[in-house]
Amino acid sequence: MGVGKTTVGRLLAERLGTEFRDTDEDVVATAGKPVAEIFFDEGEDHFRALERQAVATALAEHDGVLALGGGAVMAEETRRRLADRPVVLLTMDVAEAVRRTGLDAPRPLLAVNPRQQWRRLMEERLPLYTEVARAVVDTQGRTPEEVAEEILGALELSRP
Template sequence: MTGPQIVLVGPMGVGKSTVGALLAERLGTVYRDTDADIVAAQGREIADIFVDEGEPHFRDLEREAVRTALAEHEGILALGGGAILDESTRALLAPHPVVYLSMDVEEAVKRTGLNVARPLLAVNPRKQWRELMDARRQFYAEVARAVVATDDRTPEEVAQAVLDALELKEA
């Protein structure tokens, strides 16, 4: 099967970009992020898309970005935190080696900060993060072949845990 060697899913701030880049380096491949694809294609930040056109429009862009990346990218792929909300996206992920990077709420607040451009966490970050995770956790688990906790681990330790979980060897 062609497609990404590893697909990383998980909440915002969990470290998908950092861990994804490390995995790509270790496996001698390239890293791609669907959020970055959307920003590049639209010429503006995701927060601006949310504000200007709303979440449903962003989710449409995201669905297409994920579909395209799954079809053409063979390295490490990270998806935006909410990509798994779409049923068709979850179905597309089924044959791929998906890893869910998880973390608890205190770690999330520490990592995402309260001043970063996170459109879904604008008002009450702790409460909203908990609510987002309550809505999304089952979907992350549904698409994942493995779950790797990131709490109290360095990005290097997380990358190694991902490789171990998927039984992959470094290049």
């Protein structure tokens, strides 16, 4: 959360001359309401079902840069779908995460004690992220442009 998936993803797509897509935006479009409202109105399980479908659809239809929601890798079927793809894990530490997401941001999983929740989520998710990632890029103290350049190099991608 707040690591820069969307910002960096858009930059990468531009530099690669391709399209960008964000599965959280797809979920919002399908549900007709923001992610936070889906969590509060229908619960996390419903959101995760929408997210799994959004990822499956995007991977089947889209061949550009794709940003997945932070919890998408929790689903085994999603990890299987990502197995042979150039997945990049963007990282930062907890202090940076809290600074970037803000304590008042509408992030349902960080609603209570954001630092503790973020640490818990990372302990739970980090092994799954690293399972599917072909490259890991630290965003700490770096501009989105610097992060995008490192990703291009790490994946040995070239611009058109």
